[in-house]
Amino acid sequence: MIWSLISILVATLAYFLTFQKNVMLFLAKHMWSRPLLIILGSRVKVSGKENLVKGQHYLIMANHTSYSDIPALFRAVPFNLHYVAKAELKKVPFLGWYMKNSGMIFIERQNKVKSKESIDAAGELIKAGKSVVIFPEGTTSKSGEIAEFKKGGMHLAMASESMILPIRIKGSKKVWPSDSNFKLRGGKIEVIIDKPIPFEEYKDSEFDEFLPELRQQIIDL
Numbered sequence: 001m002i003w004s005l006i007s008i009l010v011a012t013l014a015y016f017l018t019f020q021k022n023v024m025l026f027l028a029k030h031m032w033s034r035p036l037l038i039i040l041g042s043r044v045k046v047s048g049k050e051n052l053v054k055g056q057h058y059l060i061m062a063n064h065t066s067y068s069d070i071p072a073l074f075r076a077v078p079f080n081l082h083y084v085a086k087a088e089l090k091k092v093p094f095l096g097w098y099m100k101n102s103g104m105i106f107i108e109r110q111n112k113v114k115s116k117e118s119i120d121a122a123g124e125l126i127k128a129g130k131s132v133v134i135f136p137e138g139t140t141s142k143s144g145e146i147a148e149f150k151k152g153g154m155h156l157a158m159a160s161e162s163m164i165l166p167i168r169i170k171g172s173k174k175v176w177p178s179d180s181n182f183k184l185r186g187g188k189i190e191v192i193i194d195k196p197i198p199f200e201e202y203k204d205s206e207f208d209e210f211l212p213e214l215r216q217q218i219i220d221l
Contacts, residue, residue: 003039007032008098015101024102025080033071040068041186042175046076048193052165057131058196059162061153063146063218064135066172068189073133073167076191084122084134084156087114103130107152109138119152123160131165132156136211140178146219149211157202164202166194166214168221192221 010031011024037044060081062073073081083099087108090096100106105122108114122132136153137146157164170190177183194217202210 003036004032005094008094011098011102021101021103022080024098025082028102029074029080033074036071037068037075037189040175040184042068042072042189044072044075045188045190046193047190048195049078051193051195052078053196056163056196057126057129058165059126059153059157059160060131060133060165060167061136061149061214061218062133062167063141063169064137064139065141065144065169066176066178067140068172068176069135069140069169072169072172072189072191076167076193077131079131082122082125082130082132084118084132084152086139105132115152116155119156119159122156126156126160126162132162136215141173142179144173146215149215151207151211154207154211157199161199161203163199164197164214166197166218166221168192168194168218194218194221 007027011027014023014027015021060073062069070083082103082105084105084107085099087106089099090106103125105118105125107118122134126132134153134156136149138150138152141147156162170192171187172189174185174187175189
């Protein structure tokens with residue numbers, strides 16, 4: 001928490017000096033995530049980087065079992081990331097301001113109208129050449145098993161005609177379980193990057209068919 005607060009304050013100062021959102025994202029990737037993983041006693045092993053195309057932007061769909069998934073993804077991929085996050089985080093002091101001003105997208109899951117507006121905003125980010133991360137389970141898995149995927153991710157994929165990048169994260173729940181802020185055990189986090197799925201391959205798919213297939217694809221990584 002202390003390191004995150006320091007990082008937010010530095011990023012805030014950088015933002016007011018430059019008025020560039022990319023500076024805040026750069027600091028999150030290089031200043032915040034690396035030392036945080038060291039504090040957690042964790043290291044990130046990445047495989048599948050050869051599946052990434054230089055200059056391409058993606059809609060990343062990854063499983064979510066731990067708070068450490070976010071810094072792990074920052075370290076694993078070689079470009080800036082925008083996250084789709086629950087609206088409750090917007091109310092967290094300092095963090096909410098930082099996330100909003102760095103271009104993160106908040107989803108009000110209980111309000112369908114505002115949720116659609118957020119999906120549309122995330123779609124515009126992708127169309128503008130940004131890479132966006134959404135956790136299609138909708139929340140962290142308490143059991144560690146990958147839960148069923150909700151339809152929000154597919155609505156976003158369809159709206160933005162995105163290239164979907166499936167990613168599997170392993171070991172993060174052991175490092176930092178989502179049900180506790182204090183059970184920090186350290187260890188290896190493995191991030192496996194699969195081959196991207198072009199829009200043309202899924203644009204005519206039914207959600208109820210494609211989402212279970214995508215979930216199983218990520219489970220099998």
